């Protein structure tokens with residue numbers, strides 16, 4: 481007995497030290513709570529950017545293609561697919577034992593124009609567009625069946641006021657284009673999770689429209705597992721309260737939540753949102769931190785990151801994944817959006833590929849939360 485308990489204690493110590501060792505990254509510290517992921521590009525996947533490639537392999541439990549699975553890059557012409565990059569991303573995720581999300585099947589942006597033009601050069605008829613959507617979704621989802629956990633089936637179908645975005649999909653097919661997309665994705669891989677993804681989900685009118693969509697999809701017998709809240713954030717908006725209110729509404733609608741493209745820009749914001757068709761002109765006042773971030777501003781950003789992360793942890797019963805949109809401050813899309821040529825600092829790793837101190841604080845915070853068993 482005595483021996484047994486000594487062994488038991490030794491085993492416990494060993495386990496404890498393994499756990500401490502095993503929780504050195506956010507991917508590990510959030511295990512059992514949610515996946516912690518990042519978006520990846522080909523320089524990282526091919527190892528050309530070796531430093532970022534190594535960070536991705538060791539720090540994250542999930543990845544998503546920043547661009548390479550979108551309609552334009554993967555299906556540039558009706559009779560031509562580019563599978564190379566997407567195949568490499570699948571292999572990279574497999575090698576690093578990471579969960580892979582597919583992003584995205586139907587979106588008004590980064591979509592080739594051939595989708596919308598009929599053989600006569602006039603706008604495609606509803607039948608033609610629907611059939612093209614079916615073929616596209618079946619080909620892409622079908623190819624990666626069993627390798628991708630879930631797909632962002634439709635991206636950004638709503639305006640902030642809750643009305644449908646007047647995209648070409650909407651113009652030709654009306655709001656049913658969303659139902660068709662979910663139907664085709666489910667046909668192509670019945671086991672894949674299916675998501676609706678958008679920015680500014682914290683805006684009440686937009687969130688209500690998404691909840692209504694979830695209800696309509698469910699009422700039509702279609703599968704929807706989660707709503708992706710992109711979570712491109714600024715220093716003031718959205719507030720923690722607004723984000724929490726959106727989580728409550730989505731949870732009540734019976735879907736899970738994904739934080740799909742998280743970043744907090746430290747720069748002054750010319751507007752609130754992430755509509756990628758909006759661009760503003762450059763001025764020095766809008767790019768104040770070229771020589772570094774003052775300590776008080778950095779402290780504010782740190783607090784905001786922790787407050788938001790704390791909220792995500794609080795809702796870990798329904799949040800299945802938190803994905804940051806990039807790895808280092810060097811590579812973030814926010815250096816070029818919504819104003820070109822600025823220097824932003826929204827990522828968890830700095831311009832020298834060094835992990836920021838905030839990561840340790842986030843790991844500590846994650847450890848404090850008891851893991852709730854997912855339903």
Ligand code: GLA
Pocket residue numbers: 546583635679710741754756813
């Ligand atoms: C949207 C898309 C992403 C990406 C960002 C900008 O949020 O969903 O795929 O294009 O814009 O990087």
